[in-house]
Amino acid sequence: MRFVLLAGLAALGVAAPAAGQLGAATQAPPPEGVAAGQGAANPKGHYAALDALPDWGGVWFVIFQGRVPGAVPEAQPKLKGEYLARYEKWRAATAANNGVAARNRSNCSPPGLPRIMRLAQYPYEFIFAPGRVTIHQEAWMQTRTIWTDGRKHEEDPDPSFMGDSVGRWEGSTLVADTVGVSDALEIDTGIPHSAQFHLVERIHLDPADPNVLVDEMRMEDPLALAEPFEVTVKYRRDRYGKLLEFQCSENDRNPVDEHGDTGFN
């Protein structure tokens, strides 16, 4: 059977990938700013030093501050230029559709940064390892890495949902700097950004309550934002909680139709 398939491919002139490309281990060089033998890829001997980092154990749920009557209105990014025009057009279209925003992709597609850090229903956990902080997110079972081994941003990172995050510890505060977030994603629903979107986060425990984690986010975008947008997200700790699986395609009851409307099955 397999022979027949291969023979068929050959007959069609389809070249099979060379053996060296399939399954072969890659040999990436050390990232810029990290010497060979150092950094996150060489953790052994550096685990004890992690004990000096703050206690972020357990899982963390966003403290829902609510879009409820009487709540202080949330700060909104100040857009400019074509991004403002796109937002105004989106807002008009949404208003004309009973407040239901059209989606251009599946509800099983994650939002990426910065929105992935602001989800009310699904918790987060922070895993420390030498040279890196890994954030596991229950939502869409996403993984985010903040490299703390001194590396620089990639020169031309592939646009992605999580972008390219490098960070450093300033005392007990993790300062994370992110670029390379895809411009197909949004700052918030309907609020676009450019490929030059730049996010800086200062993540630390609340001095007033060690069971509250604070993420002070500052966003800049020379093309889309008229001024930096700052928003603070707070999380409360569930010390012995755990993340649950999130297999969206197994329970996708909200398909998006050709008009961008979310269905309900």
Place this chain on the structure above:
Amino acid sequence: MIKRLFLLAPLVAAAPALAHHSYAMFDMNKTVVLNAQVTKFKWQNPHAFIEADAAVPGGASEHWAVEMTSPNNLAQEGWRRTSLRPGDKVKIYVHPLRTGARGGSYVGVEWPGGTHLGQTRS
């Protein structure tokens, strides 16, 4: 007699911010109470679901799908994977779909005898 009630006064209707999908499809200012028999309880992200047959005046029944929040959120409220089983008869409080289709967003569930989870009132 099994009946379906429409409550005009809203319960607290806070739409979660930045959830898995927008809540604009639901009428969060309206709450419907279903006297229902559970046919399925799905305990899985991104949303748990209840499917149930709700009786309507005249003896017919309607099949409803009720979307809940995430299992992790529900667990904090006291829910478990085994909280509902097919055949259970309960009152389900929902914010209905704006389209009028038989679906809604979970508000609360009340068991015979008055045990409840979420927001309910009789």
